[in-house]
Amino acid sequence: MEKIIVNCILLCVALIGYAQQPTYSQSIYTAEQLQEGDLLFYASATDNPITDVTNGFQGTLISHVSIVVKNQGKPYILEATHKGVIFQPIDSTFNRLNRRKEHIYVGRIHSKWDIKTSIDKAKRYIGKPYDFYFEPNDSAIYCSELVQLCYQDKQGHLLFEPIPMSFHDKTGKITNYWKEYYHKVGKEVPEGAPGSNPGDLSRNQKVKIIGMIL
Incomplete structure (x- = not known):
């Protein structure tokens, strides 16, 4: 009896977790159907660091x-x-898609937010250097950081709060790639530092994956 109860509880937890995942429509989108502020998520064909x-x-x-x-x-x-x-025409994205054989998923903000202010903030970063070391509070910026820092609601609150940076695999160990990556420049791996990543954004409850671009 106790085993049945435990199994029921586990099933309920699993269903709740599944229900909390962003819904995904397999609709196909063209460039003309995209809206300002949509997020394009690039899915690699194979694993990478x-x-x-x-x-x-x-x-x-x-x-x-x-x-x-x-x-x-x-x-x-x-x-x-x-x-x-x-800042460039969307054709550059399609060229990248064909060259790298990536899939691009369209994410739409599923929450009340200030589109104009958010986009204006993001535009102010044009020309800033790329943050190759994913460090917070510096002048450089990486892809998901641009979204995390700029997207806000009508009250000026961030839509996406920083999360602990992850450089570890499923076993909880920092991968050799990232150990060597930071060792070469004399830096510590910023494991757990506040930040963001594109995968986490794609799973955020405020983002709805509405389809993909082929």
């Missing part, structure tokens, strides 16, 4: 996120890449 230590929605290998911004009615992309924070 980022997806080894982070989790995307429903197990997808999310390694990058960018922001959709309308410019004279046309969709542009605002994102932090290794070239820094850049």
